[in-house]
Amino acid sequence: MAEDESIAAEAPSAWAIVVGIDLYSTTHEAMNLRGACNDAVLIYKFLRSSLKIPKSNIRLHLSRDPHTPLTAKDPPSLPPTYWEFFDSLDHIRSKARPGDFVHIHFSGHGNREITQHNDKKSKTDQDERLCFVDNELTDVTFGERLDELAAPPYNLTLLVTLDCCFSGGMTRDGHYSAVRNKPSSQAIALHLRDYNTEPSMSSSSRDASLHKGWLYRDRAYNVIAACQPHEKSMESPDPASGNRVHGALTSTLISQLKHLRDQRSFMTYNVFQGIIESALKGTFGQITRQKPMLIGPRNRLLFLSSVREDASTVASVRTVRSKVMFIDRGSVHSSNVGDIYTVSDPGASLNQIRPSTEEKSHTPATRTPALKIVITSVKEYESEAREYVEPGILPTGNYARLVKSGWLANLVQRSRVAEAQIIQRDGNRSDAAARMVRKEWLSYNDPVAPWRLWFPGDKSRTLQPTCYIHVSPTSIEVHDRNDKPYPNLPLLEFDQNQLISMAEVTRRLMGMLQHLKLYDEVEAIRTPSRLQKTTVPFDLRVTQCKCPFDEPSVLSSWEITVHNTQPGPLFVAVFNLTPLYGVKQLFPSDEGHMQASVMGKPARTIIDISVPDTLHRQYQSDPSFIMQDILRIFITTESTNLRHLELEDITEGWTPASRTGKARRLTDEIQASWWVKDKKVITKSKFSRT
Template sequence: MIHRGQKPHHWALLIGINFYVEEVPLKGPVNDVELMQEYFRRDKRKVDIQVLKASSTAVDQPHPPENPAQWPTVSNIESSIERIKDNAQEGDFVYIHFSGHGTRTLLTNPKIKHGHKDTGDATLIVLGDDGRREEDLNGRFLAIRLKWLVDKGLKVTLVLDCCYSGHVYRHSKVPGAIIRTSGRAQPTSSSSYPTSDLSRAPYMRNAEVSPEDWLLKPAGYTILTACGPHEVAREVDVAGQTHGALTWFLHESLMRLQHAGGIVSQQSLHNHLVARMHSVWPSQTPMCYGRTDFCFFSDLQVKANHKFVLVEENRQKLVLQAGRAHGIYEGDEYALYPFDASENSTNLPPGKSFRARVSSVDAITSDLDVLEPRDTAMSNESGWKAKALTSISPHKIKAGLLDSIGNPSQWEAAARGSHFLEFHAEESQGRSCQFYLESPQNETYRILDSSGDAILGFPFHPAEDSGVSDEVLRALEHMATFKFIEGLDNRNPNPQFEAMFRYTLLDQLNSPYDFTGTLDVDDATIVTLEFENLSQGTPLYMTVLDMNPSWGISCLTRNDGAAGYYTVLPRCSLKPEAPKPRIRWKMYVPEHLRKQGYCEDIVKIIVTNKPTSFSPFLLSKITEASHRGAAHGLSKLLARLNPAQRSNTGEGDDPEFSMVNIIIRTHFRAP
């Protein structure tokens, strides 16, 4: 029955295929959808569930035993999505889960401008209408149907427990595991599916990766996949039943939250899925794409109140999934919480954590030593979430207190718990400060840059009791965090790793920019970053951050604000004529800086040979009325921050990273 109430309704379409004629039959997909079906049946929100499945049969059976109306065919899947579109109301939530084989479909129609022309479109392998053969459900075809839902104002979550990289790993052999990817030669498509109603995303500050894969570049919805684009998805045996690894760990995590009553962020759920997967198969990493501002599951919250870093246990050693590239130092301390510790309040629950200290730092990971006994109930935890307690970085951002600040000792004490900020009274000699704080005639607080120019466009009013202003302290902590991240780099890079890739900035005519130091462009200019993986078989992971003039940090390699990396496969694994991956964005001068005539952004390009998240680097804009002033002091900051701590040399499997900052000065020319 269709629900028509005031509260948003929840819809679930579950698709599982064991029965394959040409492909290797699977054991887990039908179990997957039945597992999720049972979970949703117990949901207090009364989810409207539709199941399409094809169970395995005896060898002599030509088609699945289910009623043909339940078969996971292209037409049944399309009609199921149409049913949701026709009956759902704006604001409703939609969950679509696919378990089965996946592959890629190469494009042969030169008129089609969308899709990955080098690796093909992500494709789900479903049944033909007669149930006796397979049929490809092309990613663009599915993306268009999902766009139907998004255009109606529905909030869509898509879970893919399958491979979509068969062209790379179709000959892989994994003992004791079934791989959910096609073993056949890579199919081709003339792209007969319609694409006219699938419009391109606008060129704003979000990047547009080209060539595009519409299914894995969601516009308005969220995708959770079992693995990265160069990995394989596996099945697991649990108590005699086979399941897709992603589905099993997702269900396990949701049930755990339900029993514990914990409410966590989507980022924490994804981190936990990664930890659980890596505890079994380190080479399979679940990926999350698209929007993060809504959530289908009731035990998850949209906005994170805390920033956590994933901790995995490897050979009885706790490993923080952050290292020198993230600004971690030996001696930093963290509080470690179990996955189900609730995050829906400012203060985390007491008694559910223990402290650990960083004992050694690698490129993108760090080892932790436990400082206090763990509760017995937490000893079997496979993945932790860590919240920073103290940082002993010798390169904190210094803020000077001018003599108009009458209570410098209170300000210095207030900043002792800060990770990135420290205060120094004016009489301190030999101090070179990035910021200065003053309060002329005790009327207002002003923040100055190192040249003495005001860098915030509005005054702060001092507290009546002459104490420390929380508003000013928060602003300075935010700015110090920004400058600390800006200054991170690898001061002693590995030349062998640096030779594995090449990137170029292109203008609007796709010609390389010729610049030294700062790139000057006009307002509304589209800048393109072209990246090439020159290695002989190593996937590389590229994160591009935009550090904007309003003290905000956003991620250009992932849509809708969430930090993510773009996986770049080696050129040797692609067709010779395959285009190089590109990211495009538009530069513009914010309204409040147009009188100044220009602004400066810093584009930070991070390349690693292991997947790693830089989500803690993201910052909201401090204010639409703020600006940095003319002097950045970038070269001085880079000279002071993050000295050489290199411990890795040579090529191979050692984690490596490269960081570079590109300053882009955008000019506004009044008409």
């Protein structure tokens, strides 16, 4: 049986289009790249060897610079023209079956121009474009085609990887590195099927990467772009490939995918993004600060259509220096000194680390358990950690030397413990309920959201209680640190007919306490003390605006605008701390990272507030009803991912309720840095006259 037939039988439902363009011009050498075709061939070989995609299912488009020496013969390829690319899309659309996986990769130049899609964008908006050798593909055209492939009747699972940028220059020095943009020349017309014309470039300014625009809305497909909007996407010699020039993203992407091996099938894009970021910084940190941009379903498994929920406790190792490790969790992420993590090689078992190749001859064949580390110092965006040694146990070896950038770090124990005082309302009559609470607390205590409960008669409590738990023979009620009932928190009642047992109620209590602990962690995040009295480098405005006429459930709308007043970029994210103790990132809505803002271009979004279903009856009938939302605005100097702060609402039915707020899409959204600003939004009863 031929090789292709054998491979096709193993994996008949995976397809790919791979584009690499080095040669853009035969007369303007500055237009050309040296690593884009290397990227494409690297992607092609990975798809063939690791994903087992047959040759007949891959369309490879290459444009090599003849002056760049080859170390190996390229696979057969097609011209990387605009219409050849669309022919490849049409080919896959006609051949693939619903549910098939399609990987589209582009390495080359990018561009930005005033929009040609005035029916979909405002006149001042720009189109983000992929630059083929003869023409440019706009984000609107590309996005609409991807929408079509991801929707019925095709229902394809799509991953798009883009290693290109729109920055404003090319750098060449003794240690070659280049920015993936094109120098200016003259504007070109779009969609002309002319394969022989010399490519020409625009004279407008460039951004560094495909930014949040038409392509990057809430989508059914996944996109991994090389960098954030304000950053440069770089190519440089990669030591791992014999100093062959590659794009920093592509080289890191493939090296980490190969390292993951069988663990790829258990890895989500959300976790993988953190691994790529850390590994890219460890390898290419001397030439670039770019951070990959992930769009689409974050909990989808790599190369699969299925999704799974990720633990919010997963971080990754940024760098390792001797016995010191730095992980991507800092004070802005609510990290604290004394927090304990386990680190593990994502390419091995997620619970194990292995000796390096050099040490195999000196170590047993058995694997060493995952390394425990403890946070020893917390900075704003990262934390320093060292190997954790259990009290009374001698160290067994310096396993920290085995840890590499990109390894996973999983939070297993927080250092800060919340305390609750148990109060028995009816004396001895509530003894049985109090005993059940003590039993369930010992069984269900969570080290990630730790609690210490103090019962009547306990003498050793030293801290002010975080909350009070009032226990009666028929119910349990949770009060705040001032011993006042938490607004909108459900009363936990024992069913007289034992349909809801005392044990079940106390289990719900422990779940509620763990939730409140995590909510308090988010609520306690504030601007660092050293910045509280300094002049902020931005102008923040929160103003009420008109509600959308076509959404009657919206009760108030708030426009948030952040003007960056400093030369460097700032980043912004908006969270809603809801009246049901949920935490939801509203802006940006479909990315993990915050969005970037530069001087002269404000970040704007509109937040709509509505009453959740659980409180709607009270809102309709109780004149004294008051609901408070907190819009928490994070403004930082470093792009970071705060999605792990999210929590579902607490509801009586213990199922997630609809959020009380959502971000309304604008056409000119942008971004901001680490200051924390709050806007309290009060919603009163429908019948309130005050």
